[in-house]
Amino acid sequence: MNMPLSRGRLVELLDRARGKRIVVIGDAMLDVYLTGDVERISPEAPAPVIRVSREDVIVGGAGNVARNIASLGAKCLFVGVVGDDVAGTILREELNRIGRAIKSHLLVDCSGPTTRKLRFLAEHHSTHLLP
Numbered sequence: 001m002n003m004p005l006s007r008g009r010l011v012e013l014l015d016r017a018r019g020k021r022i023v024v025i026g027d028a029m030l031d032v033y034l035t036g037d038v039e040r041i042s043p044e045a046p047a048p049v050i051r052v053s054r055e056d057v058i059v060g061g062a063g064n065v066a067r068n069i070a071s072l073g074a075k076c077l078f079v080g081v082v083g084d085d086v087a088g089t090i091l092r093e094e095l096n097r098i099g100r101a102i103k104s105h106l107l108v109d110c111s112g113p114t115t116r117k118l119r120f121l122a123e124h125h126s127t128h129l130l131p
Helices: 007-016 062-071 086-098
Strands: 021-025 028-041 048-061 075-083 102-109 115-123
Touching: 021 062, 028 062, 028 075, 028 086, 048 062, 048 086, 048 115, 062 075, 062 086, 062 102, 075 086, 086 102
Parallel strands: 021 075, 028 115, 075 102
Antiparallel strands: 028 048
């Protein structure tokens, strides 16, 4: 029978993560968020045309799991694969920037690119197009 997890038990479990050593093996992914305003709707297709005003790049995929583990106070070893490309370099830099809580071993695979997720976030857009 599944019993709900109480807040006290959750806090206890999260506190016990502090100081543990945890290995994460998985997808090394770069998440790119492009934020801007919708200028118009494209005449070629019913798609918004976005003027990008900000770009945010963060570690995603299993790298995000490693970040979350480190935020709990655990020491994390992250093992993943990146391509021999700019996205792989940025991913390595972002992992180094996070700090000493995450030690990463990223294998370079020259046969393919680093996994990258690109997301568009449009602010202040209208829900209809006037003639």
